[in-house]
Amino acid sequence: MPLDFRSAIRSEARQAPESGIVGVFNYGRHREGLIPLWVGEGDLPTPDFICAAADRSLKVGETFYTYQRGIPDLRAALARYHARHYGIADDPERFFVVGSGMQAIQIAVAMVAGHGDEVIVPTPAWPNSAAAVEVHGAKAVDVVMTLGNDGWTLDLDRLEAAVTPRTRALFVNSPSNPTGWTASLADLTAILALARRHGLWIVSDEVYGRFVYDGAVRAPSFHDVAAPEDRILYVNTFSKNWAMTGWRIGWIEADPSLGQVIENLVQYSTSGVPTFVQRAAVVALDEGEDFVARQIARADLGRRTVVDGLGGTGRVRFARPTGAFYLYLAVDGEPDDQALAYRLVDEVAVGLAPGRAFGAGGEGYLRLCFARSPDAIAEATERLMRWLRKGG
Amino acid sequence: MPLDFRSAIRSEARQAPESGIVGVFNYGRHREGLIPLWVGEGDLPTPDFICAAADRSLKVGETFYTYQRGIPDLRAALARYHARHYGIADDPERFFVVGSGMQAIQIAVAMVAGHGDEVIVPTPAWPNSAAAVEVHGAKAVDVVMTLGNDGWTLDLDRLEAAVTPRTRALFVNSPSNPTGWTASLADLTAILALARRHGLWIVSDEVYGRFVYDGAVRAPSFHDVAAPEDRILYVNTFSKNWAMTGWRIGWIEADPSLGQVIENLVQYSTSGVPTFVQRAAVVALDEGEDFVARQIARADLGRRTVVDGLGGTGRVRFARPTGAFYLYLAVDGEPDDQALAYRLVDEVAVGLAPGRAFGAGGEGYLRLCFARSPDAIAEATERLMRWLRKGG
Missing domain, CATH: 3.90.1150.10 (Aspartate Aminotransferase, domain 1)
Incomplete structure (x- = not known):
């Protein structure tokens, strides 16, 4: 038996x-x-120039425990990168290094939703986001997007109808895996207004924000429409832009006042990312364009x-x-x-x-x-x- | 404001x-x-010979997604290591690679305890274990150990008195961080009997099992006293034995029937460990004695x-x-x-x-x-x- x-x-x-x-x-x-x-x-x-940075770090013995929020050099490089591409202030305190975009999502979910809570996830969507919600004992509520003559669309009325007293967050992935849907500034403005009306967090997965076509430089971002007081957790990864899927490194961008909470959640899940991996990520950001x-x-x-x-x-x-x-x-x-x-x-x-x-x-x-x-x-x-x- | x-x-x-x-x-x-x-x-x-394995892996382009349970070479090396040191059957299907001993604990906790559940943790103890329990919405229940003329002791009556209908697991860390307490075979047998009586899981943190003194070869382990049907999740790390604290790699040992569950929990938290880190771990196990x-x-x-x-x-x-x-x-x-x-x-x-x-x-x-x-x-x-x- x-x-x-x-x-x-x-x-x-x-x-x-x-x-x-x-x-x-x-x-x-x-x-x-x-x-x-x-x-x-x-x-x-x-690319070799990124791998070489990891090897250099190993050769000088950077094999010890390090900062739970990420090494200062990488947080500074992330801040510079965002200042360049998103026009936001150069503030390293907003950036937190985690062990993959997936872990960024896991930690963001742990921050906003647990037992009895709901998180709205427009679908079709990368399934791991909803799964992370459910593993935490919360419920992922689908809002189905549709394919019409104008491409994929997210019906905002349907989105709002999915909000209940238990809803804590909206998960937004634009550009979308798998549909390629890319929210316009008007879409993002409307989603943000909805989140504000209902006091919801937005978990914004902008992992594919650089992969845009037809002359676009980057996808519209919540950075373009949000105010400082908006409750947004950005989740991102080095995997796609720099061909680093196997490295398991990503980041969360959040208000600096959440730093200690994020640090604690990193501490109690994986306790940080190897320094030598972070050195490679610095080079990716600074020299990888x-x-x-x-x-x-x-x-x-x-x-x-x-x-x-x-x-x-x-x-x-x-x-x-x-x-x-x-x-x-x-x-x-x-x-x-x-x-x-x-x-x-x-x-x-x-x-x-x-x-x-x-x-x-x-x-x-x-x-x-x-x-x-x-x-x-x-x-x-x-x-x-x-x-x-x-x-x- | x-x-x-x-x-x-x-x-x-x-x-x-x-x-x-x-x-x-x-x-x-x-x-x-x-x-x-x-x-x-x-x-x-x-040591250099371990770092060199990571560098070799990077140089041949092992930078892609890999097996969520760990690369087969590492699971096989873990099985050999346990067969050598613990005398158990050489079975790679029992071993699951995770991103640190901390993540091993996090996943073990996610498997056995959530909202409304309790996990008993003898203290003084490494605080991250109890914190991982609480982050999951469960309650960590202390059982205080005492320092007497015979060193630190875990009072089994007190342990049993802490069991309630909500208790799902006992967390056992021997040898102990911070006290150095090392459970005897009699201790482990008694703890196991208690767990069996109450239908509890044991999460066994044997991270320091090799660090024993005064002529001992390794610490007593639940491997020495458990039967196949016992509900034990072993959590461990490469950090201490091989001076790899900064690498973030550990393992879970569990019954193979739990493989898909562990794979899913890895998938939805960090989605695996870098192949090049795993290559270094193989060398550590095989050549690190x-x-x-x-x-x-x-x-x-x-x-x-x-x-x-x-x-x-x-x-x-x-x-x-x-x-x-x-x-x-x-x-x-x-x-x-x-x-x-x-x-x-x-x-x-x-x-x-x-x-x-x-x-x-x-x-x-x-x-x-x-x-x-x-x-x-x-x-x-x-x-x-x-x-x-x-x-x-």
């Missing part, structure tokens, strides 16, 4: 959902010639290839993404996204993520990451086009 | 206590000539120096530590440990941690870390002896 350990653990832990991408990923990961477009990362390793520009240009090329290629078949439906690096598409006559993802592994050796993994409103879609080499994207697009044209 | 963000956040987050060591640490950290014995880490940087032995011998030398030196003054009270690398001492006529810690910074330039930082029963004690160079320990001991002899 197998021992029943699972039933002896806490239900919130037991019920944390398995990632909805893992199934098809494990099914196809070792298939020869497969082009993997299912995971949210590019195919470039971290050429690399970021190159990554965005590469993603844009991928975006054009998949949009033009797949759009031309007349068999897929999607909004041309204005931000992030995903195409979120539905195939005519193929309502079962999960079955379709498995079939595409078998029939064309292209790995896509099933849309239902991204929550309510995601059924019937597939997510394709186009932040990869032009050759890989062109070949994957060709394979999908042939498959679509012959009727699937 | 300062903006009141703090009052708008969740009370469990707001109330997470500031580390009780930080105050005196910040007071004295820049004092010239100060010998810092307050933090729980040695003074040796990570000479270094571990050297560290233990060095700590033993420090232990003898402080025990003989301070004990000889006749003004301090402590149990000769049989495990871990701390002396937890009370000074006659000095009941205010916090004031005393500040005075010792000023008057003898030795940094000790105030005992009250370690919870109930810790008042009046100071924690001294003796895992440092023989010269530094000898000098600190001399300074303290002079101070004690002249009457403080």
